[in-house]
Amino acid sequence: MRWPGGLALCLIASVAAAQERGAPPAAPPAQDCDRLAGDPRDPDRVAPGVRVLRMDGARALATCRAAVSTYPNVPRFAYHMGRAYHALNKYAEAVEWFKKAAQADYAPAMSILGVFYAAGGGVEQSYDEAARWYRKSAERGYAVGMYNLAVRYTDGQGVERDFVQAVHWFEKAAAKGHIGAMEGLAYIYLRGEGVGRDYAKAVRWFEKAAAHGRADAMYHLGWAYDSGRGVKADGHTSGAWFLRALKAGDARALDELTGSRSALWSTETRRAIQRQLAREGVYDGPINGAFGPATVAAVRALAGSP
Secondary structure: OOOOHHHHHHHHHHHHHHHHHOOOOOOOOOOHHHHHHOOOOOOOOOOOOOOHHHOOHHHHHHHHHHHHHHOOOOHHHHHHHHHHHHHOOOHHHHHHHHHHHHHOOOHHHHHHHHHHHHHOOOOOOOHHHHHHHHHHHHHOOOHHHHHHHHHHHHHOOOOOOOHHHHHHHHHHHHHOOOHHHHHHHHHHHHHOOOOOOOHHHHHHHHHHHHHOOOHHHHHHHHHHHHHOOOOOOOHHHHHHHHHHHHHOOOHHHHHHHOOHHHHHOOHHHHHHHHHHHHHOOOOOOOOOOOOOHHHHHHHHHHHOOO
16 A cells, blocks of 8 residues: 555654654554564564565565655664565674664664574674673563573573573563463473472463464473373373374474374373364274374374375
8 A cells, every 4th residue: 555645745744843843753654664574573563564584575675765765763664674684684784774773772673683693693693792682672571572581591691591580581571472481481390490390380381372372382281181290180181282282283292192102191191082083083993092003094194294
């Protein structure tokens, strides 16, 4: 959609007038730059956005140049410019534009700068600089920055390893709906890393992540309900979670449902899986908990795997 010429002129005039008065200009409405280069994880996005790997970098760059020319003081367009250069694998140029957006206090740009410093893309690699930018982003309330900072606390890159701090930032990110942070908390409590093992809390966080479609969390819930760790053992629920993980594409669920590790599960769990396979119309064998060739073939059929 293109804005009528008269409306565009009015928007430019209103921005200029606000700048003369010293008041912050109103954010302009969605532009082609937002649609072609916007970040789908940006809480302040004005369009759905697109992931970098799926972006048409050349088209995005052209539209964002136009947006930056019209609105030179709007940081989201500088951020989008950086993303367009990123899509074109022009990392030094991407960093330049991310820094412009970050200098204007744009939190998503700060977080991605951390990623570039951690990887050494377009800049000299530095975990210290990466952690510094993640912290800036996190302190401005950006969930991705919080998650990235929490991960640094778990691996000790750029900061001293500190699982208490990791839990703190994972919890803040999870409260904003970051699914990876939910899983991060589940793993910390599952393994008891620095905060004491707590299977019940691990299950709770895996359930939250699974509710958002995370296949890995579904797989872990299958084990939790089979073993009774953190929750009352329930073979029916265990089997349901293993098959949900399978249908969601979890590779470990496929490997274990078709391999020898399934023998570690209770007979109740294995029977529940066979009953569910029968309901799915891919299995007509006995419901005895023995995973022979017919059960394995049914599992593969449900997963769409040869």
